[in-house]
Amino acid sequence: MLWSKSLIPTLKEAPQDAEAVSHKLMLRSGLIRQLSSGVYCYLPLGWRVLRKAEEIIRQEMDACGAQQVLLSALQPAALWKESGRFEEIGRVMISFRDRRDKQMVLGPTHEEVITTIARAYFKSYKQLPQTLYQIQTKFRDEPRPRFGVLRSCEFIMKDAYSFDKDAEGLNKSYQDMYKAYHKIFRRCGLDFLAVEADPGIMGGDVSHEFMVPARGGEDAVAYCPSCSWASSNVSENIKKSKKCPKCSGKLDFKAAIEIGHIFKLGTKYSDALKARFLDENGKEQPIIMGCYGIGVNRILASAIEQRHDKDGIIWPEEISPYRAVILPLNIQDQASRAAALEVYNELEKRNIDVLLDDRDERAGIKLKDADLIGIPLQVIVGEKNIKQGKIEIKKRSTDERTLVESEKAISKLMSELKLTLDKAQDL
Ligand SMILES: Nc1ncnc2c1ncn2[C@@H]1O[C@H](COP(=O)(O)OP(=O)(O)O)[C@@H](O)[C@H]1O
Ligand SMILES: [Mg+2]
Ligand SMILES: [Zn+2]
Known part of the structure; x- marks a missing residue:
């Protein structure tokens, strides 16, 4: 998209x-x-x-x-x-x-x-x-x-x-x-x-x-760190004593x-x-x-x-609105635009749902918006990097950044995506 x-x-x-x-x-x-x-x-x-x-x-x-x-x-x-x-x-x-x-x-x-x-x-x-x-x-x-x-x-x-x-x-x-x-x-x-x-x-x-x-929760749970007993329905007595009814350990109360x-x-x-x-x-x-x-x-x-x-949402992979967002930081730059489109088309071909930020906006705005909407993988196409044939891949959750040669961007992205798909299958 x-x-x-x-x-x-x-x-x-x-x-x-x-x-x-x-x-x-x-x-x-x-x-x-x-x-x-x-x-x-x-x-x-x-x-x-x-x-x-x-x-x-x-x-x-x-x-x-x-x-x-x-x-x-x-x-x-x-x-x-x-x-x-x-x-x-x-x-x-x-x-x-x-x-x-x-x-x-x-x-x-x-x-x-x-x-x-x-x-x-x-x-x-x-x-x-x-x-x-x-x-x-x-x-x-x-x-x-x-x-x-x-x-x-x-x-x-x-x-x-x-x-x-x-x-x-x-x-x-x-x-x-x-x-x-x-x-x-x-x-x-x-x-x-x-x-x-x-x-x-x-x-x-x-x-x-x-x-x-x-x-932000409206409810409260009582939780026992020693024996894992938990309840959302504890008596006034338990609330006062904070004593686990199962093992007598000290209860934690959480929203x-x-x-x-x-x-x-x-x-x-x-x-x-x-x-x-x-x-x-x-x-x-x-x-x-x-x-x-x-x-x-x-x-x-x-x-x-x-x-x-502080910058925004960090979506879990399986429910993220898109799996990846591509950010050509200067859409007027011919080389950036071409490289971004290439990654976009390759991912689409592989049925990965991906968003391409093709807006004619300042880099700062694009980067801020991408962090705000929280898509797990960002593919950042900067003018300077692309001149050296490089693309940056950023993980939203850890802020970990990797600079890859643009030909290797797809395989790197696919291996990141595969890791998350495999993880989902293990559950
Ligand atoms: N007003 C609401 N707005 C959004 N979600 C709700 C609302 N009320 C209930 N739910 C969701 O629906 C689930 C089943 O509802 P239920 O247990 O019958 O409601 P309640 O706990 O309000 O009696 C709840 O666990 C909650 O996730
Ligand atoms: Mg209920
Ligand atoms: Zn306990």
Whole structure:
């Protein structure tokens, strides 16, 4: 992609009201634009990152046997009354009357809808287990939307639901998801903790949250450095004593972002909505369910919270909007332009997504913008270097710079890219 033809509206300063680092950098690097309080549009760079995160999620969900569906965002309020959650969720749910005067809601989550599907189709133990998932927009009229996309009123969630015939089956489905979540967040380049959590209004008896320790986080986790026990749900006593309930070591408390949440629901929804199957003995039983969420937008913000410096974002390779950016520092210089184009074409030919900064801008602006948008590899084509047949390759994360002969630039870049691809495969 050519920068001159792209919508990348970088900003020198972040707007005053942005508090979290990730919010500031998402605005400054032109990933998102705020439409109203808690409502954001994704611009091309932001959309590319979102799509890459979604693709990782899709691959890992498919790999553990889950099937993708797309459920409706519009839902009849009657369904929520049937499950008993209409009152419980309260004003967070956006509801309205349609032209036939039927009360409808915009889905804040989809346990009810998916249970109607299970009720319709999963009639026999022979059809179980199955897991369905979707990647879809949720609506929640949050009392305090803040920190940009971290707590917004419209956001993308990956939500999965497992259906089993017994508790043992649920354990296995839950374990599979637990493992898949580890792979997903590792591939997204996040440092995270899986902690015991409170099931809250989802119900059920077991739940884990995936927490990304970060200053901009709204939640807190207690963590024991000696035995690795961690929880987002500790009693007042533990908070006061700071004593690990497992090994009595001293607990650390860290601010964190909840990026994922998995629950063993049991029969809460299948009982309420009468989703039943016939077991081996021909007896009717409620389907045993689990549900598993990931905040896709929060992956972006979490990655930025954990990986940035004073100059901008440092994207993890697998979710970076582009793998490399090429910077001919003086686009008017014939030799620089030709060399930059050559590298660009060669990378494109190899299916590497690459951005070429072909703007007629000062070198300082180009270098600053490249650091700000945080693409992991920079190919810097300077006038002086190119006269000696040399190109500079800079790693955004370490600032490590290598001067290579321009004929060797492609093989050097490909080996850097291959290293990161191999690393991803090892996870
Ligand atoms: N308002 C929001 N904005 C962005 N992401 C959200 C929001 N609410 C929830 N999420 C994401 O969706 C995931 C699943 O949601 P859930 O656990 O049901 O929400 P909550 O923790 O608010 O009850 C969360 O782990 C989080 O990553
Ligand atoms: Mg949650
Ligand atoms: Zn401990």
